[in-house]
Amino acid sequence: MSNSKQLHTRYSRQIALKEFGEAGQEKLLQAKVLVVGAGGLGCAALQYLVAAGTGAIGIIDDDIVSLSNLHRQPLYGVKDIGLSKAIVAGNVLRQLNPDTQFSVYNERLTVTNALEIIGGYDIVVDGTDNFATRYMVNDACVLLGKPLVYGAVSRFEGQVAVFNQPTDTQHPPVNYRDLFPQPPAAGEVSNCSETGVLGVLPGIIGTMQAGETIKLVTGIGTPLINSLLTYNALNNQVFECQLAARSGTRSLIPQHAAAFAATDYNWLCGVTESIFEIDAEKFNALRTNGNVVIIDVREPGETPVVTEFEHTRIPLGSIEKEFVDEGHDTIILFCQSGKRSLQAAALLAGKWGVEKKVFSLAGGILQWKLEN
Amino acid sequence: MEVILFGQLTDITGSNTIVVDNIADTDSLVETINRLYPAMAGVKYLIAVNKKVVQHNTAITEAGTVALLPPFSGG
Numbered sequence: 001m002s003n004s005k006q007l008h009t010r011y012s013r014q015i016a017l018k019e020f021g022e023a024g025q026e027k028l029l030q031a032k033v034l035v036v037g038a039g040g041l042g043c044a045a046l047q048y049l050v051a052a053g054t055g056a057i058g059i060i061d062d063d064i065v066s067l068s069n070l071h072r073q074p075l076y077g078v079k080d081i082g083l084s085k086a087i088v089a090g091n092v093l094r095q096l097n098p099d100t101q102f103s104v105y106n107e108r109l110t111v112t113n114a115l116e117i118i119g120g121y122d123i124v125v126d127g128t129d130n131f132a133t134r135y136m137v138n139d140a141c142v143l144l145g146k147p148l149v150y151g152a153v154s155r156f157e158g159q160v161a162v163f164n165q166p167t168d169t170q171h172p173p174v175n176y177r178d179l180f181p182q183p184p185a186a187g188e189v190s191n192c193s194e195t196g197v198l199g200v201l202p203g204i205i206g207t208m209q210a211g212e213t214i215k216l217v218t219g220i221g222t223p224l225i226n227s228l229l230t231y232n233a234l235n236n237q238v239f240e241c242q243l244a245a246r247s248g249t250r251s252l253i254p255q256h257a258a259a260f261a262a263t264d265y266n267w268l269c270g271v272t273e274s275i276f277e278i279d280a281e282k283f284n285a286l287r288t289n290g291n292v293v294i295i296d297v298r299e300p301g302e303t304p305v306v307t308e309f310e311h312t313r314i315p316l317g318s319i320e321k322e323f324v325d326e327g328h329d330t331i332i333l334f335c336q337s338g339k340r341s342l343q344a345a346a347l348l349a350g351k352w353g354v355e356k357k358v359f360s361l362a363g364g365i366l367q368w369k370l371e372n
Numbered sequence: 373m374e375v376i377l378f379g380q381l382t383d384i385t386g387s388n389t390i391v392v393d394n395i396a397d398t399d400s401l402v403e404t405i406n407r408l409y410p411a412m413a414g415v416k417y418l419i420a421v422n423k424k425v426v427q428h429n430t431a432i433t434e435a436g437t438v439a440l441l442p443p444f445s446g447g
Contacts, residue, residue, distance in 0.1 A: 129447035152444035
């Protein structure tokens with residue numbers, strides 16, 4: 001069977017739809033979609049976008065697979081615990097559709113790389129799990145004029161919307177800041193790890209995001225442009241409401257690339273926890289499956305003595321000088337309570353941060369011993 | 373009239389619908405809700421009147437639908 005015949009067979013059931021047809025499939029095969037976050041929303045969106053024949057897919061996530069992810073992130077299995085979500089997702093999805101071109105970014109989307117990465121795509125799917133990244137992705141999409149397919153979940157409810165997609169001259173495109181101009185205060189809105197989420201919910205919402213993306217690309221149906229849909233999985237109620245641009249929103253968004261690069265989204269969102277910190281579950285996932293070196297940065301003789309896992313010892317004072325690269329792609333530092341290891345992480349990230357992931361065990365070995 | 377609530381707002385009110393009477397517009401709705409549920413004063417939400425998100429004080433009729441929608445962050 002020729003390649004074009006195979007393609008035709010693979011997509012025959014959607015080509016058969018008269019609204020979609022060969023023209024729709026051709027548009028999808030040319031489309032470049034970036035999925036930010038390969039968590040619950042991202043897993044679902046990615047699977048259907050890839051299966052449907054999206055030409056190029058970008059996957060960006062700096063997180064690793066943890067046991068508590070598996071109930072809602074079915075691209076991953078037990079053997080993947082401790083491994084990079086972006087890399088594992090890429091490998092699984094390549095099996096699903098080898099004709100899709102994949103760009104896998106095993107890194108965090110930041111003000112430094114966001115404009116360059118997003119600039120290479122036609123549409124962005126928001127599968128992030130925190131406000132700092134959501135506001136940053138929103139602002140970057142406004143700056144670059146890229147449509148953003150938004151999705152978010154909380155417990156049993158999910159939201160979907162299409163932002164930044166022009167319709168006509170009377171209705172300027174709406175973005176997330178037209179809904180909530182400023183991020184909520186830290187702790188005001190809980191995330192999945194705090195309040196929980198029904199596993200199937202991000203699957204439903206992420207799949208809806210894939211559907212909206214396919215509709216945008218192919219021009220079929222009525223995507224949720226300037227409209228916010230809320231779905232409740234407990235009672236199957238759907239509530240859709242119309243959105244409008246808000247005067248003054250544009251002034252809250254960085255006006256150009258240099259202003260964007262200088263914006264501290266963590267600070268705006270009141271994020272106080274360091275990007276270096278990992279909890280005991282993630283620590284255990286990394287140490288059992290990752291290519292990791294673990295370093296105790298306490299002074300010689302400090303107790304408790306750690307015999308539960310392999311590690312080396314380099315006190316904080318000499319970590320910069322004495323750390324020797326042995327080719328591990330992740331460095332995890334720990335101390336008594338997590339304070340010195342955080343300092344050490346900042347020091348090592350300054351030198352190795354581009355090529356390695358550097359983490360500090362939050363709460364230190366004392367907290368870890370309580371939980372293990 | 374009945375007000376529909378979403379997400380964590382229901383933790384404050386204890387229910388996903390509340391009933392308020394003699395409400396002429398969204399400003400008096402917010403005032404009444406803040407009096408009945410003081411914790412609502414400190415949280416962000418959108419107000420949708422007849423399925424349109426409103427940004428300024430908007431008249432509400434007894435037959436209208438009003439919904440309060442908070443931001444979600446999970447993914």
